[in-house]
Amino acid sequence: MRLLINKIFLALSIFSAVVGLAFLGWILVTLFIKGLGSFHFSLFLNDLIDGGLRNLIIGQFILAGLASLIGIPLGMTAGIYIQEYGRGKYASMIRDLSDIMMSAPSIVIGAFVYAIIVVPTGGTSGYAGAIALAIMMIPVVINTTDNMLSLVPRELREAGIALGASKYRVILDIVIKAAKVGIMTGILLAFARIIGETAPLLFTSETSNYFSLNLSDSFPSLTVSIYDLANEPEESSRDLAWAASFILTVMVLIINLTGRYITRNKK
Amino acid sequence: MEKIFQKLSLSSASLVFIILMGIFITLFSAAKPAIDEYGINFIFNPAWNKEVAIDLPTSTSLETPSNSTLTDDDAIDDEDDMIEDEDDMMIDDEDNSETKTIYGGLVPIVGTLLTTLIALVFALPIAMGIAVFLAEIAPKNISYFVGIAIELLAAIPSIIFGMWGLYYFAPIVADLVGGYQVSLLTAGLVLGVMILPFMAAITRDSMNTTPAVLKESAYALGATKFEVIKDIIFPYSKVGIIGSIILALGRALGETMAVAFLIGSIFVLPKAINDPTISIPVAMANNFGEASGLGESALFYLALILFIISFAVISLAKFYFLKKAK
Amino acid sequence: MAVMKIKKFSFTYPGVDHPSLKNITLPIEQNKITALIGPSGCGKSTLLRSMNRIHDLYPGNRYEGKIELLNLETKKYNNILEIKKENEFIKLRQQVGMIFQKPTPFPMSIFDNVAYGLRIDGIKNKTELHDRVEVALKGSALWNEVHDRLDRSAMGLSGGQQQRLCIARAVAVKPEVLLFDEPTSALDPISTGAIEELIVELKKDVSIAIVTHNMQQASRISDYTAFMYLGDLVEYDKTENIFLNPKEKQTEDYITGRFG
Numbered sequence: 001m002r003l004l005i006n007k008i009f010l011a012l013s014i015f016s017a018v019v020g021l022a023f024l025g026w027i028l029v030t031l032f033i034k035g036l037g038s039f040h041f042s043l044f045l046n047d048l049i050d051g052g053l054r055n056l057i058i059g060q061f062i063l064a065g066l067a068s069l070i071g072i073p074l075g076m077t078a079g080i081y082i083q084e085y086g087r088g089k090y091a092s093m094i095r096d097l098s099d100i101m102m103s104a105p106s107i108v109i110g111a112f113v114y115a116i117i118v119v120p121t122g123g124t125s126g127y128a129g130a131i132a133l134a135i136m137m138i139p140v141v142i143n144t145t146d147n148m149l150s151l152v153p154r155e156l157r158e159a160g161i162a163l164g165a166s167k168y169r170v171i172l173d174i175v176i177k178a179a180k181v182g183i184m185t186g187i188l189l190a191f192a193r194i195i196g197e198t199a200p201l202l203f204t205s206e207t208s209n210y211f212s213l214n215l216s217d218s219f220p221s222l223t224v225s226i227y228d229l230a231n232e233p234e235e236s237s238r239d240l241a242w243a244a245s246f247i248l249t250v251m252v253l254i255i256n257l258t259g260r261y262i263t264r265n266k267k
Numbered sequence: 268m269e270k271i272f273q274k275l276s277l278s279s280a281s282l283v284f285i286i287l288m289g290i291f292i293t294l295f296s297a298a299k300p301a302i303d304e305y306g307i308n309f310i311f312n313p314a315w316n317k318e319v320a321i322d323l324p325t326s327t328s329l330e331t332p333s334n335s336t337l338t339d340d341d342a343i344d345d346e347d348d349m350i351e352d353e354d355d356m357m358i359d360d361e362d363n364s365e366t367k368t369i370y371g372g373l374v375p376i377v378g379t380l381l382t383t384l385i386a387l388v389f390a391l392p393i394a395m396g397i398a399v400f401l402a403e404i405a406p407k408n409i410s411y412f413v414g415i416a417i418e419l420l421a422a423i424p425s426i427i428f429g430m431w432g433l434y435y436f437a438p439i440v441a442d443l444v445g446g447y448q449v450s451l452l453t454a455g456l457v458l459g460v461m462i463l464p465f466m467a468a469i470t471r472d473s474m475n476t477t478p479a480v481l482k483e484s485a486y487a488l489g490a491t492k493f494e495v496i497k498d499i500i501f502p503y504s505k506v507g508i509i510g511s512i513i514l515a516l517g518r519a520l521g522e523t524m525a526v527a528f529l530i531g532s533i534f535v536l537p538k539a540i541n542d543p544t545i546s547i548p549v550a551m552a553n554n555f556g557e558a559s560g561l562g563e564s565a566l567f568y569l570a571l572i573l574f575i576i577s578f579a580v581i582s583l584a585k586f587y588f589l590k591k592a593k
Numbered sequence: 594m595a596v597m598k599i600k601k602f603s604f605t606y607p608g609v610d611h612p613s614l615k616n617i618t619l620p621i622e623q624n625k626i627t628a629l630i631g632p633s634g635c636g637k638s639t640l641l642r643s644m645n646r647i648h649d650l651y652p653g654n655r656y657e658g659k660i661e662l663l664n665l666e667t668k669k670y671n672n673i674l675e676i677k678k679e680n681e682f683i684k685l686r687q688q689v690g691m692i693f694q695k696p697t698p699f700p701m702s703i704f705d706n707v708a709y710g711l712r713i714d715g716i717k718n719k720t721e722l723h724d725r726v727e728v729a730l731k732g733s734a735l736w737n738e739v740h741d742r743l744d745r746s747a748m749g750l751s752g753g754q755q756q757r758l759c760i761a762r763a764v765a766v767k768p769e770v771l772l773f774d775e776p777t778s779a780l781d782p783i784s785t786g787a788i789e790e791l792i793v794e795l796k797k798d799v800s801i802a803i804v805t806h807n808m809q810q811a812s813r814i815s816d817y818t819a820f821m822y823l824g825d826l827v828e829y830d831k832t833e834n835i836f837l838n839p840k841e842k843q844t845e846d847y848i849t850g851r852f853g
Contacts, residue, residue, distance in 0.1 A: 002491055002493075006492055009496075010492065013399045016394075017405070020413075026435070027420075034434075074282060078282065080276045081276035097283050097287050099585060100581045100582060103514060103577065104578075105573055107548045107573075111567065115293045115297050135286060138283065157650070159697035159759065162645060162690060163710040163762065166269045166679060167269060169713055173699070174699050177701065192422060196422075196423075198424070198426045202555065203556060227429075230429075230430060242430065252422055
């Protein structure tokens, strides 16, 4: 009887795994079929105004890139503080707050940036969108830096200090180097995460039909445009939304897999 | 140089605190007009963007009506009695129909909570099953690859879930269960698929912290895998598992894009689970662009409520995890 | 002559009531090897780590007494417990080096590892760096094995080689004193033998204090031995005396294996 229960349980567990995989497969297959179906290379050559996706793809990368320029240094230095310099309550409070921010609703962050940047400056801008993405990125980078640094053995730091190095040199020359691979993966995964975000951009940088490098106005975004296109009644818009979704997913998965590949080599 | 570096890293760390405080303060001050106007009853009022006529006193009444509640922050229950401005009282023309717009947050709040609940109920057994599979049942190789697959599922942008959900998943659900394709149910289920990998991963990690010696001792006594999982592993990692559930809950509360495609986006309380309705993030996503004045403030009020709920839920998860660490 | 004089030294860890070291008085003789032995928890590592004040990476320690370090140029003793300023700490650690139980190669090339202490001291001249690295590696009996792959990562070395690398790294800075904290307990017997030989060689140039839980090791290589128990210094004497003719009963019990 016990063996029977055991068998049933194991079967259920395997079944769940299959279900999970099935969902993944279903989504990917759908994307492939619908996306590839509407895909043609001219999407990379034309902007949205001409039925292509070029400006949106480039725009999304620019937004994510700018966000990373802000978010990565801030996140890493904060993570270094928490793990290396922080003692006691303040550091652990910041760690907790950062974890909370990591799960905060992205649309609320969008609303926040809307209130403090879009309203005072009189309009949507790429800067506002990038800042919203940066705010989302910072806690993730903090978390990964903190965790990777904590894996570096205590003796390595002591060996550096024992040679007469000051703390910041030990951190920069030795500890960060030792944690380098893990931190890089974490950053790549954070980048993959924000490049797929929509909500924070909805009312901060919105999107644009035109190619633009002007960050002080509405800025083209692949994700926001997918949302707009999907809501349009025309079949062609929705086909374009599928093609865009396909490209977005491929982008995100490639970045994600690259990150994992890096750590895989280390092991 | 050492001091500079220390100060620099301290400032970055403090930024977290500043941003969080900033969000709270900004939301609160942007919501304040709506808070002043509607008070706590905002949470219970299902009327959104409704024009209501204001009943004006007849010309015979010269004294200040007793229900003038301009400076009162407390709830004004009966919207029909609201009086905008003392000056209006002077207008004793009974034909004058002053209207004002009422905003109440009940529908999106309920929508948010219910979609999250549905997502949790749907995802929990599957996520647990996957976690058990990854941690205890699958051989190392399979566990590795399936684990990666699950993590890839987590990496898929939420808007993709919205697209797939709307065009592929929802029609099937509607066929099976009846009712609308865009509804509380379909939104909740797709939300469930979204939080599935997250819950599975954290649960798996929690289960993996069970010391091998503990498991081995149970097996050595002749226990079956199911019994080891039930009696040893689950109790040991219980706290981490509950924490993961609450954390997933927190994530689901704030999800926008997947829900936006599937919930229907109407400010109506659902009578059945397969009725369309709306959630807070979706209300914000759809209306922010055109909103202004009290309407915009009402959206910020919703944002504030969502922020507070998420903050509370996630903090709760953290305390559970903290307990576990001890 | 003593290169370090520990006088009535007591040490208490942060947040703890009772001291981990009580009233220790002990010399570290110049160009000799002094072994600190005793059962687990006796405080020998705590004492060793006080000698280069590495405890102060973790604030809140309480000290009493003095630890005096001889300045080879001025011939004067300075109490290292009074050090407060960053640059004085740095100088202390350049004078008193440390090798740890687990080999701790830095994630950089072999050359960069050995050169690290020199570089942070401001030495940039390539020839000088090269010469000093070579001397240090020869002095650690590692040169022959690695001279043709100095650019390769130190992580590729074996455990015994990594530990010798750490010794070379510490020696390159030309310290007066070298502190060894159970340097061979993570190594196999053959590497252990090589390191022991190396340590004996090194005492020509530096004074050595070594913590070991391996009594045979202490009797093999050290000139002086200090036996500690529960934070007290029970007995200090020439190594032969400690092992062949201990004065204290506790010492004798430990040596003969009755406890610990």
